[in-house]
Amino acid sequence: MANDIPNSIPDLETYIRQLAAEAKKASRALSSVSTNLKNRALLTAAARMRAQKASIQEKNRFDLAVGREKGLSPAMLDRLELSDKRIEDIAKMLEEVAALPDPAGEITQMRVRPNGLRVGKMRVPLGVIGLIYESRPNVTADAAALCLKSGNAILLRGGSEAIHSNIALARILQESLKECGLPAAAVSFIETTDREAVRLMCRLNGLVDVIIPRGGKSLIETVVELATIPVLKHYDGNCHVYVDKDADADMAHKICMNAKIQRPGVCNAAETFLVHQAMAGDFLQNLIADLRRNRVEIRGCERTQKIDPAVKAAAPEDWDKEYLDLIVAVKIVDSLDEAIDHIALHSSAHTDAIVTNNYSAAMRFLRDVDSSSVMVNASTRFSDGGEYGLGAEMGISTDKLHARGPMGLVELTCEKFIVLGEGHLRE
């Protein structure tokens, strides 16, 4: 088996503009396709994923071999692998997306103006979504399924390590579309590992409606810097748990532990605990002891260090870090205000939680913390499209415009005004 994916394409710009133009054409066709037909394509793809498992895995093994040669870490190789279970998960996801309600076409807020004109809104697909992502090949199928269901075309640009696996999955999706009489270009994949492709994608004004970069901070920053089309950013999660003076100590302990250790490597895990000084006694000592038992490294403010001299000093940059690891920063604060100010300064505006039984404190935290998810008495780990009941998610937006927090099918659509008159003229 040979690596047949080019590292560069002679006229990359023409190639990518051509792909995007085909995707745009497909998106126009798709916007008027019935939900039944879109579902049939999703179910066809699910069946094909199962039937063509062996050939997907053959391509996947190639990526794994190249990855091993390149010295990828075992964790990265694990993320790359399309095991039997992962392919079955992809097939199930396709079936689940088929079962979700289709947001496109919904008409709302239809009101009659004093002159008899009817004005309302109709939900429609965005058009063409450009997705730039890294490593995990199942994102190819997840994103394509959500876009197809909501009537959008997608232009995919995956990470080089997974390129053979990604193309194998994209082709199955394309064949499924064709089998159902839908345009294959609704799922378009940029078949090169050339990094220049990212820059070109960012400037497809008039062809691509929004770029979603999913990956490391530097990828997102590059896209933001280059893009002349709208970007929905998925920045990291520097999430906080604030333990208020009126917290139930037992509940606060459990929430802190869950938020930190249940799955430390994901964006909705907590990175900093803010502890009210009234809770800096037994509660904090027990928490520190339990964190240590669970091999969590603690980096504390000076006051935390006074309570437990074995705690390492937090450097100023610790307050801004997303550790994604068994490390936590701990700061003792004098008040709810100080906690809210700290969060305003250091949070990545992803998810922040308060633990309290004080009504006013809960209400103030909900109102004044400006993050995509704000929680009372719950672990930050719940910040997730599935947990919120969105059915599936395209990612977690840390932007304020258009989509904030977990993005489901609805966030892949927009609303246009529709106006129904009976010969109405403006006076």
Added chain:
Amino acid sequence: MANDIPNSIPDLETYIRQLAAEAKKASRALSSVSTNLKNRALLTAAARMRAQKASIQEKNRFDLAVGREKGLSPAMLDRLELSDKRIEDIAKMLEEVAALPDPAGEITQMRVRPNGLRVGKMRVPLGVIGLIYESRPNVTADAAALCLKSGNAILLRGGSEAIHSNIALARILQESLKECGLPAAAVSFIETTDREAVRLMCRLNGLVDVIIPRGGKSLIETVVELATIPVLKHYDGNCHVYVDKDADADMAHKICMNAKIQRPGVCNAAETFLVHQAMAGDFLQNLIADLRRNRVEIRGCERTQKIDPAVKAAAPEDWDKEYLDLIVAVKIVDSLDEAIDHIALHSSAHTDAIVTNNYSAAMRFLRDVDSSSVMVNASTRFSDGGEYGLGAEMGISTDKLHARGPMGLVELTCEKFIVLGEGHLRE
């Protein structure tokens, strides 16, 4: 009276970043201010506008004198002028915005998940809005009022011709805020005519949440090219009226005339009529005659020219033009499909209308025309925040993300997820 506004400021970047940082601080304070207090500030500003009319007009006369020296057209000078009536209109607008419902704080979609977790959304201000605009000084007050009401701070950058008038209006708004104990920096104005300010505003990541450019196409294109923060674009309106084969001829005639001549200089006036071939007889001849009577220049396709040889030939670029004048392009099409395809190719996706009594044609047009407003049997001139019942508008977005079409108070806010638990932990 001397021109005391500097053309350049020694350290412009520091000045603008300082202003933006103050605005951001003000936005945090504003987000928790009661609607009553925001309304009191708006009503205070209305009273001050009336009381300080003479001093506003003194500054305005200076701008007018400079404009006359520079040779501004009478139309431009008229737009600049703050007559008694215009200042009264500003005061009334402030009172009207005070009377509108406050969108911030609304909690919706609160649902209980199977595990008992309550998940919903809370509507909150965006934060700091950066507005770049041209000529008309009343925009200063309109935009500031809408931002204040929705809990946002605003960073204003107006056109150089109106700089003294703009500063006079901004200062009255700032004094009104102070009088009510609110931070004056909630209305921040960049007090220089240096064009470099636009570039610097576009890159205030972390300080400004969205940039809204209102003005000519080249201004918007410049902002899109430079911006690393989200942009809500307000592009021009190349609006279409499609007269279907099943149109009521009399209704179609009146809608075409209203859309073209009732106020030709605005973005929601029609620029192109698409006429089904079945309507290319008496209907089109009467329409052409009536347009001529009203001094409208007609630029037609070849088939239109055959019907009336006096019609000037439309050049290919005519189909993409926003004339903003008594000129209209006319094209005969063979079908609804051809009309929809023409609109997809040439419309600026602002407002497009069909005139028909055919149910299927109306439904297809509504669904398949991808513009911010799509109308059946109504004049495109209705595409307006006031006409839609939004109360007031920040502009008309031709973007698909976040806000599409007339932007009211709601579009100056976003929704964050709020999660209410009872000690919930993720399993």
